[in-house]
Amino acid sequence: xxxxxxxxxxEELLAAVSEFLDHEAPIERLxxxxxxxxxxxxxDLLTQITGLGWHALGLPESAxxxxxxxxxEMLFFREAGRRLVSPVLLATVIAAHAALQAGATSLASxxxxxxxxxxxxxxxxxxxxxxxxxxxxxxxxxxxxxxxxRPDGMALFTPDQVIDRRAGEGVDETLEMSxxxxxxxxxxxxxxxxxxxxxxxxxxxxxxxxxxxxxVKDMTVEYAKVRQQFGVAIGTFQAVKHPCADMxxxxxxxxxxxxxxxxxxxxxxxxxxxQTAAAKLVATDAAMTNASQSIQLHGGMGYTDECxxxxxxxxxxxxxxxxxxxxxxxxxxxxxxxxx
Amino acid sequence: xxxxxxxxxxxxxxxxxTWLDASIPSEPRPHDPWQGVxxxxxxxxxQYDGGWAGxxxxxxxxxxxxSIVQQLIWYEEYAKAGAPWIGSFFVALNHGGPTLxxxxxxxxxxxxxxxxxxxxxxxxxxxxxxxxGSDLASLRTTGVIxxxxxxxNGQKIWTTFGHAADxxxxxxxxxxxxxxxxxxxxxxxxxxxxxxxxRPIRDIGGHLHFAEVFYDNVRIPLKNVVGGLNAGWSVxxxxxxxxxxxxxxxxxxxxxxxxxxxxxxxxxxxxxDGRSWARDAEMAxxxxxxxxxxxxxxxxxxxxxxxxMKGETPGPESSIIALYFGELGKKAHRLxxxxxxxLALMRxxxxxxxxxxxxxxxxxxxxxxxxxIRRNIIGERVLGLPR
Numbered sequence: 029x030x031x032x033x034x035x036x037x038x039e040e041l042l043a044a045v046s047e048f049l050d051h052e053a054p055i056e057r058l059x060x061x062x063x064x065x066x067x068x069x070x071x072d073l074l075t076q077i078t079g080l081g082w083h084a085l086g087l088p089e090s091a092x093x094x095x096x097x098x099x100x101e102m103l104f105f106r107e108a109g110r111r112l113v114s115p116v117l118l119a120t121v122i123a124a125h126a127a128l129q130a131g132a133t134s135l136a137s138x139x140x141x142x143x144x145x146x147x148x149x150x151x152x153x154x155x156x157x158x159x160x161x162x163x164x165x166x167x168x169x170x171x172x173x174x175x176x177x178r179p180d181g182m183a184l185f186t187p188d189q190v191i192d193r194r195a196g197e198g199v200d201e202t203l204e205m206s207x208x209x210x211x212x213x214x215x216x217x218x219x220x221x222x223x224x225x226x227x228x229x230x231x232x233x234x235x236x237x238x239x240x241x242x243x244v245k246d247m248t249v250e251y252a253k254v255r256q257q258f259g260v261a262i263g264t265f266q267a268v269k270h271p272c273a274d275m276x277x278x279x280x281x282x283x284x285x286x287x288x289x290x291x292x293x294x295x296x297x298x299x300x301x302x303q304t305a306a307a308k309l310v311a312t313d314a315a316m317t318n319a320s321q322s323i324q325l326h327g328g329m330g331y332t333d334e335c336x337x338x339x340x341x342x343x344x345x346x347x348x349x350x351x352x353x354x355x356x357x358x359x360x361x362x363x364x365x366x367x368x
Numbered sequence: 369x370x371x372x373x374x375x376x377x378x379x380x381x382x383x384x385x386t387w388l389d390a391s392i393p394s395e396p397r398p399h400d401p402w403q404g405v406x407x408x409x410x411x412x413x414x415q416y417d418g419g420w421a422g423x424x425x426x427x428x429x430x431x432x433x434x435s436i437v438q439q440l441i442w443y444e445e446y447a448k449a450g451a452p453w454i455g456s457f458f459v460a461l462n463h464g465g466p467t468l469x470x471x472x473x474x475x476x477x478x479x480x481x482x483x484x485x486x487x488x489x490x491x492x493x494x495x496x497x498x499x500x501g502s503d504l505a506s507l508r509t510t511g512v513i514x515x516x517x518x519x520x521n522g523q524k525i526w527t528t529f530g531h532a533a534d535x536x537x538x539x540x541x542x543x544x545x546x547x548x549x550x551x552x553x554x555x556x557x558x559x560x561x562x563x564x565x566x567r568p569i570r571d572i573g574g575h576l577h578f579a580e581v582f583y584d585n586v587r588i589p590l591k592n593v594v595g596g597l598n599a600g601w602s603v604x605x606x607x608x609x610x611x612x613x614x615x616x617x618x619x620x621x622x623x624x625x626x627x628x629x630x631x632x633x634x635x636x637x638x639x640x641d642g643r644s645w646a647r648d649a650e651m652a653x654x655x656x657x658x659x660x661x662x663x664x665x666x667x668x669x670x671x672x673x674x675x676x677m678k679g680e681t682p683g684p685e686s687s688i689i690a691l692y693f694g695e696l697g698k699k700a701h702r703l704x705x706x707x708x709x710x711l712a713l714m715r716x717x718x719x720x721x722x723x724x725x726x727x728x729x730x731x732x733x734x735x736x737x738x739x740x741i742r743r744n745i746i747g748e749r750v751l752g753l754p755r
Contacts, residue, residue, distance in 0.1 A: 030437050031370050032667065033674045038369075099369045249751045264754045266740070269747035273691070276746055280688045284667035285660075291371045306663035309656070358656035362646075366628070367663065 032287050038103055045082060045107045052076060053111040055243070055336050058202040067204065070114050070167075077113075078142030083121050086228075091128055092140040098228050102235045102290045106283075109239025112343050114167045114203065115350065118236065119146040119175045122229050126175070126182045126218045129225065139173075146173040149190065149210070150349050159183065159210050165190065166346060167203040176210065177351045179360070182225045183214035200342040227293045230304045230351040231286065234311045237347050238282040241314035244340040245275040248322040262325075271321050278314035285310050299368045305352075305360040312354060315344035371670075373441070380434075381441050387418055388449040397452045401568070401576040405490065405532040408455040412487030421485035422461075425469065429481035436676045440617060440669075447621035454618060456529040460484040460491035464537045467554070470681075471595040471603050480535070480556065492533035494524040494557065494581060495604065502741045504539075505548045505601060509583060511540035511555065513590065518542065518555065520563075520586040526735070530566045530579030533559050538588075543598050552600035556592040563587075573727040606681070616693055619732075620669050623697055624662045626725065630704050631655055637707060645707055654703055661696050668692060684749035687742040694732035694739055701726040 034042060053073055058066065077083055086101040087093025094100075105118060120139050123146035127136035138144040147168030151161040156178070168174065174185040190208040198205025220226040249272050252263030262268045289303035297303075319341035323330035330337045348354065373381060393411060398404050415421045416430070424439040425431025432438075454461065465484050468477050483489040500507040509522025520540060527536070536557040543551035559566075563586040568579045595603035634645040634655060645651050668689045672682070704722045705712050715723050733739040747753040 030373070030440065030670055031674045031677065032671045033369070033678065035369070249753065252753055261754045263747070266744070266747075269753050270740070270743040272751055272753060273743035273746035276751055277688050277692050280668060280671075280685075281661070281664035281692060284671040285664035287369055288371070288663070288667035288670065291369055295371070297371070302659075303663060306660035309660040310664045357660075358653055361656040361659050362631075362652055367624075367666070 032284055032291075034103060038100065041085075041100070042103055042107065045104055048076075048080070049107055049111050049113075053113060055111060055247075055339070058112060058339055059336075060333055063204075066202070074114065074117055074120075074145075075142055077108075077117065078140075083117055084124070084140045087121070087124055087128070087136075087140060091124065091133065091136045093124075097294045098231055099287065099290045099294055101228075102231055102286060105232045105235035106239040106242075106286070109236030109347075110243035112202065112240065112243075112339065115236070115347070116145055116147050116167045116172070118229075118232055119148045119166075120144075122146075122182060122225065122232070123173055123175050123184055125225055125228070126184050126216050129218045130216045132216060144173060145169060145171075146175050146184070148350055149174045149176050149185070149208070151176060151210075152207075159213060161210050163190065163208055163210055164198070165193070165206045165208060166350075168206065169204075174210075176214070177226060177229055179220070179226055179352060179356070181217055181219040182229065184216035185210060185212075186215050189215070198346075200339075200346045202339060202343070203346065226351070227300055227304050230308050231290045231293055233347055233351040234282075234286050234289070234304070234307045237308075237311035237315040237344065238279070238286050240340055240344055240347070241275075241282055241311065241318045242279045244315075244318045244322045244337065245272070245279050247336060247340075248272060248275065248318075248325050251326060268325055271325060275318045275321055278310075278318055282307075282311040282314040297368055298365055301360060301364040302366055305357040305364060308352065309354060309357045309361065312344070312348040312357075316341070316348065319344050373437075377437060377441060380438055381445060384420070384442055384445045385449070387420065388445060388451055391415075391418055392449055392451050397455060399575070401531060405456045405529065407452070408457055408490065409487045411452055412457050412485075412490075414487075416486045421487075422465070422481075425465065425481065425485065429469075429477055430485040431481075436673050440673050443617045444621055447618060447625060456490045456492075456532060457484070457487075459493050459528065459533070459537065460489070460535075463493060464491040464535065464556075467537065467603060467606055468594065470606050471554075473594075475591070476556070476594060483534075489534035490529065490532070491535045491537060492527050492530045492559070494527055494530075494536045494538040496526045497523060498525050498580075502738055504604075505552065507539060507541060507552070509538075509540055510544070511542045511553060511588065513542070514587075516590050517587040518553075518590060518593075520557070520583040520588055522583050524581045524583075525569075526578050527566075527581050528578045528735075530559075530581050531568050531576070535559060536581070539600055539604055542600070546598060549601045551598055552604070553597050554594045554600040554603035555588055556594065557586070557588050561586050561588065571728075572730060573724045616690060617669055619697075620665055620693055623693070623700060624666065626704075627655075627658050627662050627700050629720070630700070630707060631659070633704075633707055637711070640709070651703075651707065658696075658700050658703060661692075662700075665689070665693060665696060684745050687737070687745045688750070690736070691733075691739055691742040691746070694742075697729045697732045701729040 082104050084093035085096045089095045124136045124139035148166045149163035153161045171187050174190050176183040189211050191211045193208040195206045218225050252268050255262045285307040289307035292300040292303045322337040326335050326337050329335045397407050422431030423434050423442050427433040497507050511518035511520045538555050538557040540553050541551050542553040563584040565582040566579045568576045637645050639645050705726050712723050715721050
């Protein structure tokens with residue numbers, strides 16, 4: 029039966045996740061301060077989440093998961109996206125899926141238990157024939173495994189397979205970003221079939237983007253209700269109200285298309301690739317445009333490092349490059365088999 | 369969260385397909401405003417006789433009493449099969465009828481609803497006035513009680529199919545002393561009543577779909593008031609909420625088909641440099657963006673349907689999908705003009721009147737509430753921003 033909304037069970041899960049993250053992961057935690065303290069606080073957050081098992085919703089019980097589906101994982105990662113939780117959490121979950129599919133059960137268990145971590149590496153040079161690519165590492169600790177997304181599969185590398193590592197200043201300073209090069213063949217390679225791990229990763233990155241878009245919309249709407257100019261709340265003005273409405277529209281599109289695509293991936297439908305590409309494009313636009321709009325509506329404050337609006341935008345810049353950027357998704361959308 | 373159809377729903381879909389394949393009129397809907405309406409009535413009658421009218425309407429009034437998902441399946445298959453535009457039955461099937469189902473008396477429902485489903489009567493809408501567009505509640509057409517009747521004087525505008533509708537959902541000021549939202553009544557007006565003059569208005573695309581309607585001492589029985597005297601604003605809002613939700617499903621599916629036709633066109637047409645449009649990076653990127661948004665529109669429609677299944681009545685959030693649809697439709701049809709270039713200069717001699725569709729798309733950010741009003745509704749009633 030066609031139904032795109034959360035079930036009562038899922039609602040309950042969402043409420044628990046929201047309550048926890050509202051308390052433990054307020055966006056203010058990412059404000060400028062001692063980077064070392066921030067790193068430690070984020071690691072503590074990941075440890076807590078791992079302890080609660082929410083990251084492992086979609087993994088089998090034998091690996092310490094809840095045996096739920098990508099549609100449930102999506103709900104959790106959407107909430108994580110709202111609070112700009114480090115993408116290490118998603119990379120670790122996908123690495124656990126990959127390890128399990130490759131039969132590396134003890135590694136999978138360590139990833140689920142939180143004793144091993146994994147970070148995304150975004151390839152900046154494109155060569156489908158070779159693994160020797162230049163990469164940007166997202167929030168990687170020195171001993172983290174490294175995960176590379178390819179449309180035809182997911183590749184896992186050991187920490188020593190990333191050479192020439194150089195710390196640098198990344199676009200999102202709330203993440204530790206560094207560059208490096210991949211050396212050698214992946215220690216684990218999981219090829220994707222039609223509804224495989226690559227699509228699952230895209231769905232969950234899309235969930236992060238969709239959550240981000242919603243959070244920055246909410247923040248902006250609240251600001252428009254309290255910020256006064258000309259003696260009234262600025263949300264009274266249509267020049268402010270209408271962009272807020274447009275933000276809400278983008279959120280709605282991103283949310284429901286993400287769900288639609290997640291169902292297609294879960295059920296192995298022939299349009300899974302098409303729907304996933306559509307979802308990623310729509311959510312990227314929602315995240316980027318809403319964050320940009322938020323900066324504008326915050327006025328002078330929006331342009332400062334003290335305002336969170338910029339942090340949403342910078343995280344959106346990072347996330348959109350994960351699991352296939354806009355250009356990749358457009359090509360996918362024009363070549364994949366169309367809607368069922 | 370699910371996209372599967374149940375075995376019963378699949379069987380229903382197959383049944384719909386089979387019937388549509390065999391029953392869709394072979395001749396296209398006539399452009400002539402009178403012949404078009406006659407065509408609509410015959411086609412509605414045929415659907416009724418086939419057992420396909422009012423799929424989600426209660427059985428006691430001639431409907432099938434089926435689920436909203438089955439209604440969606442019907443719309444999807446209807447569009448896929450290339451069945452005729454709903455034409456002059458849009459208001460009856462998507463506004464007037466559903467409003468009566470929600471707010472009408474037993475007597476009103478028993479009288480009007482079956483006549484709609486059998487194709488006997490179509491409806492038009494009398495809400496907007498020359499001085500009351502976005503500020504609808506300021507309307508000034510009056511209904512004064514005289515015995516058992518309301519005596520109506522004033523003028524309505526943008527009345528789609530006003531020239532050939534049997535009944536009209538008419539919003540009147542019945543108490544000028546109450547605040548503007550409080551003194552209105554929603555009544556059913558028989559369009560053959562003495563004192564009504566209809567002046568058709570040609571639309572931007574050259575069609576005679578809508579009209580001005582003048583009322584000169586028109587008598588409407590008080591029993592035609594729906595939802596109670598001076599309760600018209602809340603009755604009208606239930607209609608408008610309906611329009612902003614599922615009523616767009618058919619249009620949404622049609623838009624998806626048009627975008628796919630544009631993708632096909634891009635593969636066959638060449639640009640000024642002699643290369644296929646599909647090889648033009650900017651055009652390919654725009655088409656991909658359209659496809660993505662059309663996919664999202666469908667997902668949003670499914671979400672609306674899902675809320676309906678939860679038993680929620682459409683509220684202000686229906687404006688979200690209506691706004692998305694309207695803006696997307698305009699964007700898509702602008703692309704068709706860019707794609708066709710000089711081929712868009714003639715409306716005839718092409719397999720499809722793309723320029724006409726482009727012009728028609730402008731209505732979707734105006735009719736039933738402008739995009740600006742929809743943004744106000746979303747801002748104030750969904751997001752809670754101050755007025």
